Amino acid sequence: MQSPRISYYIVNGVTMCRLVSAPFLLLLAIMGLYEWYKWCMAASFFTDAIDGPLSRRYHVESVFGSRLDSVADDVTVIVSAVALWLFYPEFIKGNWIVIAGLFALFGIQTVAALVAYKKVTSFHTYLAKIAAVTQAAFFIAFFFKIGLIKILFILAVVITALQLVEEIILVIMLPQWTANVKGVYWIWRTRTQIAHSKQSGMET
Structure with a gap:
């Protein structure tokens, strides 16, 4: 049976690989090494697909792991967006309003979190997980020329926007940093249940 401590280091090590690889991916994009970039990018997104299931499988979920995963996710997507601009500037120019809107929402969410918690969030909402999948699917489809690029782009934009709006609302709803x-919906339902329980207790 594998030691929980070893599992903890393995899972966080997978996430750390994604974070550490971001500067390397950026360098590949700047150097114009397209083939190297796309395969390394795919490998980076693959680590995002496995670190969550691994942490749940071995019961090593932690606050540190959540924060590390959130930072690694954000950095990977930002680097991927920069690479898209370097390799395909015409795509960015044709969709700059939408992309600028997403970065604006990301900026608002980040500033709101820093003001409220003095650090970035690690909510890991269901929407965030779906957004991560659609973002990875779009970038991989785009760089590997798989197809359905326009549909995946629209899905990624819509779900990411909804995720960021939801996280801004969560910052307002939650006075303390929570991972x-x-x-x-689940925060609202929990609060409603607590309120009903208190009301029932008062009536009895």
């Missing part, structure tokens, strides 16, 4: 939050 691994399912979403606004």
Whole structure:
């Protein structure tokens, strides 16, 4: 049986690989090494697909792991967006309003978190997980010329925008920094249940 401590280091090591690889990916994009970039990018997104299931499989979920995963996700997507601009500037120019809007929402969410918590969030909502999948699918489809690029782009934009709006609302709803939050609905339902329990207690 594998030691929980060893599992903890393995899972966080997988996430750390994604974070550490970001500058390397950026360098590949700047140097114009397209083939190297796309395969390394795919490998980076693959680590995002496995670190979550691994942490749940071996029961090593932690606040540090959540924060590390959130930072690694954000950095990977930002580097991927920069690479897209370097390799395909015409795509960025043709969709700059939408992309600028997403970065604006990301900026608002980040500033709101820093003001409220003095650090970035690690909510890991259901929407965030879906957004991560659609973002990875779009970038991989785009760089590997798989197809359905326009549809995946629209899906990634819409779901990412919804995720960022939800996280802004969560920052407003939650006075204290909290990791691994399912979403606004679940926070609202929990508060409603607590309020009903208190009301029932007062009536009895």
